[in-house]
Amino acid sequence: MKPRNHGIKMEKGVKSSRLLLWDFxxxxxxxxxxxxxxxxxxxxxxxxxxxxxxxxxxxxVVEIVGVKDGVGGITYGVKFPGGIENQAYFNVAPVGSANVYYIKGQ
Structure with a gap:
């Protein structure tokens, strides 16, 4: 899996979103x-x-920055409820580098 950045379009009228972050x-x-x-x-x-x-x-603009790799890469899932696509994003964050999520309103 390669690190990726994503653009996330939120539903109309959404002013804030929870960010759910977990190890998948x-x-x-x-x-x-x-x-x-x-x-x-x-x-x-x-x-x-x-x-x-x-x-x-x-x-x-949300950045998930890799700080410490337990074993085999920093793997995580992230979801922003209220997003139009309502999907989870599975990613890897190398130590010292970041994945960027561009959260866009309507």
Missing amino acids: AAEDGDVVTVKVDGNILAENVSILHKPTALTVPVPS
């Missing part, structure tokens, strides 16, 4: 930092099978 593979000690519009929202988050929920504004 093995709970092996992966750690990430979540940034919104360049500012740290949550630092050194251990990702687990149980999702971590954060709130992000719409529109915004």
Whole structure:
């Protein structure tokens, strides 16, 4: 799996969204930092099978930054409820690098 950035269009009138973040593979000690519009929202988050929920504004630019790789890569799933496509995104975040999610309002 290659790291990817995504654009996410939100339903009309949505001003904020929860960000659900979880480890879709093995709970092996992966750690990430979540940034919104360049500012740290949550630092050194251990990702687990149980999702971590954060709130992000719409529109915004969300970055998931790889901090620590437990074993075999930092693998995670992320979902933004209120998105038109209502889908989960499965990604990998190399240590020291980020995946970007462009959250767009209507």
